[in-house]
Amino acid sequence: MQKITILIHCKDQKGIIAAVTTFIAKVEGNIIYIDQHVDVEQNVFFMRLECEFSNQNKSIESIKEEFSQTLAADFNMSWNLYNQEQKPKMALFVSKYDHCLFDILGRYSADELGVEIPLIISNHNDLRSVAERFDIPFHYVPFTKDNKEEGEARQIELLKRYEINFIVLARYMQIITPKLISLYENKIINIHHSFLPAFPGAKPYHSAFKRGVKIIGATSHYVTEELDEGPIIEQDIARVSHIHSVEDFIMKGRDLERIVLARAIKLHAERKTMVYSNKTVVFS
Amino acid sequence: MQKITILIHCKDQKGIIAAVTTFIAKVEGNIIYIDQHVDVEQNVFFMRLECEFSNQNKSIESIKEEFSQTLAADFNMSWNLYNQEQKPKMALFVSKYDHCLFDILGRYSADELGVEIPLIISNHNDLRSVAERFDIPFHYVPFTKDNKEEGEARQIELLKRYEINFIVLARYMQIITPKLISLYENKIINIHHSFLPAFPGAKPYHSAFKRGVKIIGATSHYVTEELDEGPIIEQDIARVSHIHSVEDFIMKGRDLERIVLARAIKLHAERKTMVYSNKTVVFS
Amino acid sequence: MQKITILIHCKDQKGIIAAVTTFIAKVEGNIIYIDQHVDVEQNVFFMRLECEFSNQNKSIESIKEEFSQTLAADFNMSWNLYNQEQKPKMALFVSKYDHCLFDILGRYSADELGVEIPLIISNHNDLRSVAERFDIPFHYVPFTKDNKEEGEARQIELLKRYEINFIVLARYMQIITPKLISLYENKIINIHHSFLPAFPGAKPYHSAFKRGVKIIGATSHYVTEELDEGPIIEQDIARVSHIHSVEDFIMKGRDLERIVLARAIKLHAERKTMVYSNKTVVFS
């Protein structure tokens, strides 16, 4: 039994849902999940479908071809069709903080994330031993003001060599270059340690402490050229009070960062996110 | 522009979604919301649609008729089709606690709930003045061991007279008779002051305190003959600790009861709930 | 049995706790609650005590006098001593939104807040009927660019006449004057409809929607001259997703506003809040 996931967005038009569902019926698919959303302001239609095909004579490629030439053309759709058996390949970028790395690799070992992790890239050597414990190739790629171009070239070379589909910045503490961002548009996930848009930039826990908030947060988002301004995928929060020091904020925040990043990875890996107008549609 | 909501459930079958969406397209409706769910274990299909019709020549009645004779018959559907302009009529049953009553009437005054409240029924006279403040007819219907039949008859007579669609027990402290339950099957909403199935029955806050839980809850559910065992619509929780007394639990619980009941009322009023196998599907 | 609450803050010094608790023992009080906090960065000590006195011969006034001349002088304390039987008097300022008003008056009727509400002041007449339903004097005090001084004078006159201890802005949509703020320093509670410091200013739900956040919030804080920058008392949040419109944000936000404001009122009324360095210590 073949299973596919289809993501669609296009201008909202009458009859799209009927057309799509009729197409699936025609190619002898069985819809096991359908979700749809209309952004009324922007007049954009979004859809996510999961289908099963028991007809062995019809390949996913031929369905894709047919979809492309009929429906997708008729409605001028942006779309993707994924074979559910192909796990996306994810690269991990890390620096010195290890809590998100441990969490991701623990989940990866327990097969929770639905991804392949062929490599870890870091601008420091500190976490090499963690990578080795989990038998994942670790590549030290220095990245400083002075070697930006060289660093970027090395990153891109590795990402290509390992056929990476998306990138996760697990508290990676360096800038991502515009070129890399454009190569992986809406495919680089960052975890920011505050409830964005409150406290962007560096040292958000210190800022939160200073402001005396009663709730702290973490935000996972796709990386864009504007720092901490990309489309938000997931957020979560924890309560704090006057008894908590900055260090307590940081410690509580680690759990938020772990969980919010893990959820974002899973949503992306299961092709449940779509980006439009610097916002996400998350079919969960 | 006419707007309708359709709720459907039936045995899961291939092609239902395509058939329904094609039907809507045929009668010149525009689907503005579609959600669907398949209970894989039980092999049951659920769907909720909202549609707009700009064709003034086609009445909702005629669409209903056509739906009934074609689709509904073909797929052996249980279904309902609602005109969104008709607000459901809700009866409030209360006893002596006033916090849920105040909350519901405050929301009603602020037009948040999407219902009509033509009457309040109570087995005590204590809350008459609250009802009067909000200009809602208040009917005192005594209900004790000794006058059950009389009380039930009076309740049913009032519910019929005011053409009540559903009933909300806002901390009503008396049993609902099997006859009334069967007349309003899956249409009587209760708020239970615990996180069901923990602590059913009387004095749940006292039981929760005794057990030393760190979280208390409230549960709104449809009333069935089995006390506190009906299909759950909504639940929420609040954290407690050793510093809280039973009285603190009760006070914190009041906010839970208010919010959880208000959400359940709104979900029901907007026809977002469906019941199957003593569970709810809540399209929210 | 007399019950008092004492709030203290002063420079952190060795032996304060021992000195205070020994004092209470000496005047034959029984400590039923003690909580303390040290702001290590600022080197400030905070304490909240609740005590019972069964000795009928000792008046609260005499204890207060003794405390003032010994302990408070020795440690150079800022302090307050409250008789728990005296409920604080609270003025409600409203404009046109009624949801917080209904919620507060519902809680007030149910005697949940531990305050007296002798009057409501509004710059519009819209909510007069709500006030009347709850039998609370309603004063229409216009406040525009052109009559600021007159409006402020009228507000202050009313607050004095009713001996108001603190003010609650229940979605009051006008500026509070610096003079009124200084008369009621750390005694004016506002509810802001966002998770501050994200989205200060007007239309925060619209800004949150535009940014595509996955969580919205509300913040209650003491009013200072810097708009939306005062010490935060309480915050809470609700999850949102792409399916929610701005109108949904606003509707969900109403529940946040209600609850967060009610909690802040209760904390203030029970003398559980202290302000320092534009932050609050909340002993809850």
Added chain:
Amino acid sequence: MQKITILIHCKDQKGIIAAVTTFIAKVEGNIIYIDQHVDVEQNVFFMRLECEFSNQNKSIESIKEEFSQTLAADFNMSWNLYNQEQKPKMALFVSKYDHCLFDILGRYSADELGVEIPLIISNHNDLRSVAERFDIPFHYVPFTKDNKEEGEARQIELLKRYEINFIVLARYMQIITPKLISLYENKIINIHHSFLPAFPGAKPYHSAFKRGVKIIGATSHYVTEELDEGPIIEQDIARVSHIHSVEDFIMKGRDLERIVLARAIKLHAERKTMVYSNKTVVFS
């Protein structure tokens, strides 16, 4: 600078707080944290203190001795005094589930828990490789109906050899014997995968699914002879809906189990928990 933590409970009596704080002042300690609780129903007093001593001439042992002979005797206290530099030694019991194990070892590597983990005991060999990755001795101790006594003897022998202070059952799937429970009274922490007391026993996610709850939970508690009835340390919850299968409940539950267990370990390790009447006082 020496730092100690003192935990006290005894019958509630007048003047305890003053006596304790005066004692600390007398031995030249500086209280940096004090928290206290009175269980009014049971008339029991609880206190937790953290103190610093800069006087190098006074050993912790001598303070302990003095405390024991004066205060502790006068008020008939149950008490413990801990040197904050001594990290408690914790044994991990596991079976086949690895998610809590990975999480704990990740946190341990990141030095978040404040414990030593000298050994892991398991009734299966499956997780040996995980232990080895983190360089922690792994002991396979079979435990079945037929070898209970032998298994228990081996467990106790290991716990003694490694001088274990407390035990964490990280989804250990075997019964703990009464003898072991009595040796480690209120020192064995279990994680149960439901919101207790709802769904005790086996397969709680299946039961929760069947009941149609909208919220699932996890509970960490001290182990007593009554299965799943011990004093609750911490609980947390996650929302679910009709779209989630049992498998989704289990997956979401893994995060709850991880976090709730990690919090309980940290609270216990920092000596913030006290047990009384099958409930916990948690000073956090």
